[in-house]
Structures are given as structure tokens and as C-alpha cells.
Amino acid sequence: MPCLLFLFVALVLSLSSVPAGAESTGKPRVINTTDLGADPDDEQSLVRQLVSANEFDLEGLIVATGCWKKEQGNTDMLDRIIDAYAAAYPNLxxxxxxxxxxxxxxxxxxxxxTGYGMGDVGEGRDSPGSELIITAADRDDPRPLWVMGWGGMNTAAQAIWKVKETRSPEELRRFLSKLRLFDILGQDDAGAWIAKNFPEVFYIRATGVYGWAPSDEYLDEHIQNHGPLGAVYPDRQWATEGDSPAFLHVYPNGLNDPERIEQGGWGGRFSPEKQAGIRSMSEVAKIDPQAEPSYDPYYMYGNTEEGGAAIKRWREGFDNDFAARMDWSITPRYADANHHPVAVLNGDRTRQVLYTSAKPGTTLQPSAAGSTDPDGDALSYRWSIYEEPTTYGGELTLRKADTPTPELPIPGDAAGTTLHLILEVHDGGSPNLIAYRRLVVKVEAVSAE
Incomplete structure (x- = not known):
């Protein structure tokens, strides 16, 4: 069996090199681990991610376990969804x-x-998925590797365990520095083990993942009746698309820098200070009451008090994005669908967050001039202050907020604070699509002179 596993992994890794040129892109590198079959929401989230797959470098789709599905045996469900993607791929x-x-x-x-939690981590427990994570992290690529836990995190734990056991402390440090772990709700005890034993690891546990998802009516109209991918988007059983915030957090739409978790974006907003003892779903404690307490204290990044509201505030943007992409999946002519506008901020056409400084008592005049739409649709503009990450507590007033060139007076008492200005460029197509940019304004401290 070990020889067969080695040969299988070698075959997988020989096939799974990143597409040519990917290392030079600004796309986030993403590996999913998913407990497909535990709840239909994993299937739902995967459909949304696949119609957005041009925005990511998907380096792994790993079928794994979690507290709601403690055993796995095959990739059949994943294969069926990839087959649906294959049918839609020419149109996309x-x-x-x-x-x-x-x-x-x-x-x-x-x-x-294939087994649950830390019971399936250790000697002789290597899997194709854990080997894939190691190989991806070892790749000569300066971008971080986001490993998303849509179920449990024991496949990531096995990768870390093996590197610790087989490499030097410095090699382990380099390996861990590449990882960005993001788990949804905590669905086994492996996350606590990782956070306790490797506190230097960048680890987000998202618990504010409810209250933002689309309605059943929206799904009926815009998603489920749209070709092969719509056909494999199941009806909800519990919450819809509970796992989507993982990849929405790193979605490169110009709204946020995923490394700056306090900024907030489509996947929510997170405190920059790690929190102690963020527990997994209650089922984990039912399986073993001491599963996570035995690792106390352990620390992870967690949601801010906004919870799911930090996702819901962007609903218009991500709902319409999904609907438009499902239109793409069934539309063979470019001219017959809507496409995203390009938001230009102060002459910059990328989707990076921009930073600037301003003096108290001056007026900031950012510009969206040069923004375009590939379909020739008319554009409209919406500027706003994102209050939650903004550290100035007083009143801010944006003038001409519906034009390409607004004005933001910087209050005289704002010295030393940071302001977050959001640009939304809306097109006139259907569904209406939004391009985002963020300008982070650091207000200079007043000189003592």
C-alpha cells in the first residue's frame, strides 16, 4: 500500500503543476479541503468558485473529512461537479x-x-492531499498559499506533521511561512492542534458565516436553471453556501488585501489580534468533549463583532457577480452577456489596495477618471467611507460622492488615524456589475513645532 500511495502521489504531482505563467499573476493561490457529502452547501460553494475560477490559481481540490462526515472513500461527487464544469468551460x-x-x-x-480529525494524523497517514499541500508550499512562488478548510483541517495538519518530522527547524519555518489557513466554523480538532503547536501560523477561523447567503428565489432564477453547473447546484438543507466566505475572502476584486484581515471584504472582516480558544462547531465537542480544550490556550484570528453582516454589506456585488458568471456558462457569444467594468483609482488600473497620506485640515480629492466598461455600458460611481476599519471616530463627510472625483475634507482632529475610502464603479448592464477599489488614507500626525 505505501508503494501504491507513493506512485499515485507522484502521478498527481506530475500532472498538477501550476499553469504556465501563473507564478507571475496577482491571483491568489488556493487549495480547498472539503467534506463533500456532509451537507449540500459544499457543492453549492464549489459551483460558485468554479464559475469564478479565472480569478484564482486553484492548486488543489481535496476531498476530506469533518465532524459531519467522519469518513471519506472517493472523489466521485467532486468528479461529477468537475464534469459539469467541463461542459460549461467552452462558454466560460x-x-x-x-x-x-x-x-x-x-x-x-x-x-x-479519509478518517476524522487528529485520529488520522501521524506516521503512515500521508495522503495525496497532504502531499499536494507540501508540494504546493514548496513551489518556487513568492505568493502565500491559502489552504481553505470547508470541513476539518486534518489534511493540512498531516502536511505540517510530516514536514516537522522530516525537515530541519529552518525548513519547517519556511514551510509554515507560506501557509495561510482559513477554516469555516472549525469542524474537527486539527485546527486547535495546529494553532497550539505552531502559533506562528497565519490561521483564520471564520464563525460569522451566516445571514448573507442568497435566497432560494434568487437561486431558482439565476443559478439552478443555468446549464450543467446550475444542475449540480443542489437545494439547501441547512444554510446556503456556508463555505463560500473562505474563497470570497481572497477574491481579487479590488476591495481588500487578504493579508490585512482588518480591512474586510466579500469574505468578512477579522480582528488583527489573535483570540484564544475559538471553538469549533458543537458537534466536535460531542465527539470528544476534550478535543479542543486539551490544546488550551491556542490562538486564531476570528471575526469582528460584525459577524456575517461584514459579508452581507457587499451582497449586491457578489450576488450579481455570481448571476453574471452563470450567464457566461450558458452563453457562447461574448456580446450576449455582461462583463465587469474596470475601476481606475488615481490612475492605477490594477486591483490592488492603494495607500496615501493626508494632512489634517486639507481636502483629499481621489479620482476614478479613466474607468471603463468592456461592453460600452454607461458607468456610475459610488464612494463611501468604510466606517468599521476606519479608526477616526468623528464625523466624515464625502462631497460629490456620486461622481468620478469626490472630495473628502480631513478633519483637523483626525491626526494619527486611518480612513478607508471605498470606490464602487457600477456598469449599466444586466445584471449590474460592480468594480471596487480601496484607498487607505493615513492622516499625518501633527508636528510638535
Whole structure:
């Protein structure tokens, strides 16, 4: 069996090299671990991610376990969804560059840990999924590797365990420095083990993942009746798309820098200070009451007090984005669908967060001049102050907030604070699509002179 595993992993890794040129892109590197079959929401989230797959470098789709599905045996459910993607791929590729080929996605669709939690971590427990994570982190690529836990995190734990056991402390440090772990709700005890034993690891546990999801009526109208991918988007059983915030957090739409978790974006907003003892879902304690308390204290990044409201505030943008992309999946002509506008901020056409400084008592005049729409649609503008990450507690007034060139007077008592200004560029197409940019304004301290 170990020889067969080695040969299988070698085959997978030989097929799963990142597409040519990917290392030079600004796309986030993402590996999903998913407990497919535990709840339909994993299937739902995967459909949304696949129609957005041109925005990511998907380096692994790993079927694993969690507290609601403690055993896994195959990738059949994942394969069926990739087959649906294959049917939609020709249309999707008409509307945007960068969609991964179905064969590439099949090459990185593998099994992770087949048993539950830390009981399936350790000697002799290597899996194709844990080996894939190690290989991806070892790749000569300066970008961080986001490993998303849509179920339990024991496949990531097995990768870390093996590197610790087989490499030097410095090699372990380099490996861990590449990882960005993001788990949804905590669904086994492996996350606590990682956070306790490797406190230097960047680890987000998102618990504010409810209250933002689309309605059943929206799904009926815009998603489920749209071709092969709509056909594999199931009706909800509990909450809809509970796992989508993981990849929405890193969605490169110009709204946030995923490394600056206090900024907030489509996946929510998180405190920059790690919190002690963020517990997993209650089912984990039912399986073993001491599963996580035995690792106390352990520390992770967690949601701010806004919870799911930090996601819901962007609902218009991500709902319409999903609907438009599902239109792409069934539309063979570019001209017959709507496409995203390009938001230009102070002459910058990228989707990076921009930073600037301003003096108290002056007026900031940012500009969206040069913003365009590939379909020739008329554009409208909406500027706003994102109050929650803004550290100035007084009143801020944006003038001409519906024009390309607003004015923001900087209060005289704002010295030393940070302001977060959000630009939304809306097109006139259907569904209405939004391009975002963020300008972070650091108000200079007043000189003592």
C-alpha cells in the first residue's frame, strides 16, 4: 500500500503543476479541503468558485473529512461537479481569460485524510492531499498559499506533521511561512492542534458565516436553471453556501488585501489580534468533549463583532457577480452577456489596495477618471467611507460622492488615524456589475513645532 500511495502521489504531482505563467499573476493561490457529502452547501460553494475560477490559481481540490462526515472513500461527487464544469468551460472561456482547463482541475482533485480529525494524523497517514499541500508550499512562488478548510483541517495538519518530522527547524519555518489557513466554523480538532503547536501560523477561523447567503428565489432564477453547473447546484438543507466566505475572502476584486484581515471584504472582516480558544462547531465537542480544550490556550484570528453582516454589506456585488458568471456558462457569444467594468483609482488600473497620506485640515480629492466598461455600458460611481476599519471616530463627510472625483475634507482632529475610502464603479448592464477599489488614507500626525 505505501508503494501504491507513493506512485499515485507522484502521478498527481506530475500532472498538477501550476499553469504556465501563473507564478507571475496577482491571483491568489488556493487549495480547498472539503467534506463533500456532509451537507449540500459544499457543492453549492464549489459551483460558485468554479464559475469564478479565472480569478484564482486553484492548486488543489481535496476531498476530506469533518465532524459531519467522519469518513471519506472517493472523489466521485467532486468528479461529477468537475464534469459539469467541463461542459460549461467552452462558454466560460469566451467571457474571460484564465479559466483552468477541466483536465488541470481533474489533476489536482485528490483524496485527503479519509478518517476524522487528529485520529488520522501521524506516521503512515500521508495522503495525496497532504502531499499536494507540501508540494504546493514548496513551489518556487513568492505568493502565500491559502489552504481553505470547508470541513476539518486534518489534511493540512498531516502536511505540517510530516514536514516537522522530516525537515530541519529552518525548513519547517519556511514551510509554515507560506501557509495561510482559513477554516469555516472549525469542524474537527486539527485546527486547535495546529494553532497550539505552531502559533506562528497565519490561521483564520471564520464563525460569522451566516445571514448573507442568497435566497432560494434568487437561486431558482439565476443559478439552478443555468446549464450543467446550475444542475449540480443542489437545494439547501441547512444554510446556503456556508463555505463560500473562505474563497470570497481572497477574491481579487479590488476591495481588500487578504493579508490585512482588518480591512474586510466579500469574505468578512477579522480582528488583527489573535483570540484564544475559538471553538469549533458543537458537534466536535460531542465527539470528544476534550478535543479542543486539551490544546488550551491556542490562538486564531476570528471575526469582528460584525459577524456575517461584514459579508452581507457587499451582497449586491457578489450576488450579481455570481448571476453574471452563470450567464457566461450558458452563453457562447461574448456580446450576449455582461462583463465587469474596470475601476481606475488615481490612475492605477490594477486591483490592488492603494495607500496615501493626508494632512489634517486639507481636502483629499481621489479620482476614478479613466474607468471603463468592456461592453460600452454607461458607468456610475459610488464612494463611501468604510466606517468599521476606519479608526477616526468623528464625523466624515464625502462631497460629490456620486461622481468620478469626490472630495473628502480631513478633519483637523483626525491626526494619527486611518480612513478607508471605498470606490464602487457600477456598469449599466444586466445584471449590474460592480468594480471596487480601496484607498487607505493615513492622516499625518501633527508636528510638535
Amino acid at each position: 472561456s469566451v467571457h474571460a481569460e484564465g479559466f483552468p482547463t477541466p483536465d488541470y482541475l481533474r489533476s489536482v482533485s485528490v483524496m485527503g485524510q
